[in-house]
Amino acid sequence: MPMIELLGVGKTYTQGSTTSMALHDVTLEVGAGEIFGVIGRSGAGKSTLVRCINRLVTPTTGSVRVDGIDLAALSEHELRRERRRIGMIFQQFNLLSSRTVYANVALPLELAGATRREIEDAVTPLLEFVGLTDLRDRYPAQISGGQAQRVVIARALVTRPKVLLSDEATSALDPQTTAAILALLRETNRAFGVTIVLITHEMRAVQAVCDRVAVLEAGRVVEIATPIDLARAPQSATARAFFGETAPLVLP
């Protein structure tokens, strides 16, 4: 059984009399333990797509199942509990400036009503896993972007999720830090068996870690392939354009 199933998912935004279609009839499956990439240009609907999975965005049409559960059928309360099993990491980190590294990682457990002891037992090994044990008492303003993204990954993992959604997690980082964070995501996938959906506009990120990739073009999935097949025989204009960027035909 796939971990994530999207069936005919569409999303239309209405503002006054104008409507814009962010997603159109998206159908795809992500297997358990897979690292699944979604690549596309800005405005292709990547962020909307990933937010349909944890229902931060309510699809206009179609259905979304995560681990066999139809999120649309849940009450608000059940939905909040289910969201704890879907971690999410962001381009702009979204760490609380008022909390230390440790307290930021602890936040999802505090929200879930865990005891101090349970929090300590969960947060300490995770800080070790992402290599931030020494920075546990620092505030987000006192750490680098790469370190901040490690905190965000630890925070997303602290509730032991089965799915990790990554929304452009490496887009604000330099190439070396990007490589380190991607390696950490790979490691996370191996160590915790967590299914990862990785939204990106960087073909390098996809090639480094993804098992399969969906190419999104104006809200539609135009191609789903392995990174190797995508490189060898890109079917869509977007995929071809992305490879043009990574291997320029004109040398400087």
Add this chain to the structure above:
Amino acid sequence: MTVPDNMWPLLAGAFGETLQMVIVSVSVAALAGIPLGVLLCVTARGGVAEQLPFNRIAGALVNATRSTPFIILMVAIIPFTRLIVHTSIGTVAAIVPLSVAAIPFLARLVEAGLREVPGSLIEAARAMGASPVQIAFYVLLPEARPAIVAAVTVTFVSSIGYSAMAGAIGGGGLGDLAIRYGYERFEPAVMLVTVAVLIALVQIVQTLGDRLARRLSHR
């Protein structure tokens, strides 16, 4: 130009009255105005607990109170004052309208401070499974703490100004002393001393508030 000796006890007494009025009314405002500010923020359009009818009514009440000149508000709500403290004259009676004026003032400042918390942070909290109440207590209030301290400081300073009008209902205080002795009895020295004390008080409050806000900010 000197301050007559018999004025010093009067000055000390008036200073005490001003402190009493301002400290009590700002405390009341903090207890009521901060929650009101949170409600105004979360029930607004696009807020985490959008409740437009409530938001419009609360907003209109806040605006109505804020647009009434304080000297008129003080007299206009005398029946309410009597209901609360069983008198309509004196320092204690002045505390009621001072609180009524300070609550919406602080609430709007707190609301503005909470709006500065990035929407993406709220989205992240929702993705963690936070409820609207949890978002208010775990995200909005802690992240806006420096802004809230600054808001309380501004309310404190503006209440010192409002308290100068308390003389109109026998509330006493430094402002009343300055009017009655400095102006009506031609004692410019009393006026000067009063103004100097008020300036010093505002400086001290503002400095302490700024220092606390800075300590709470980890940005």
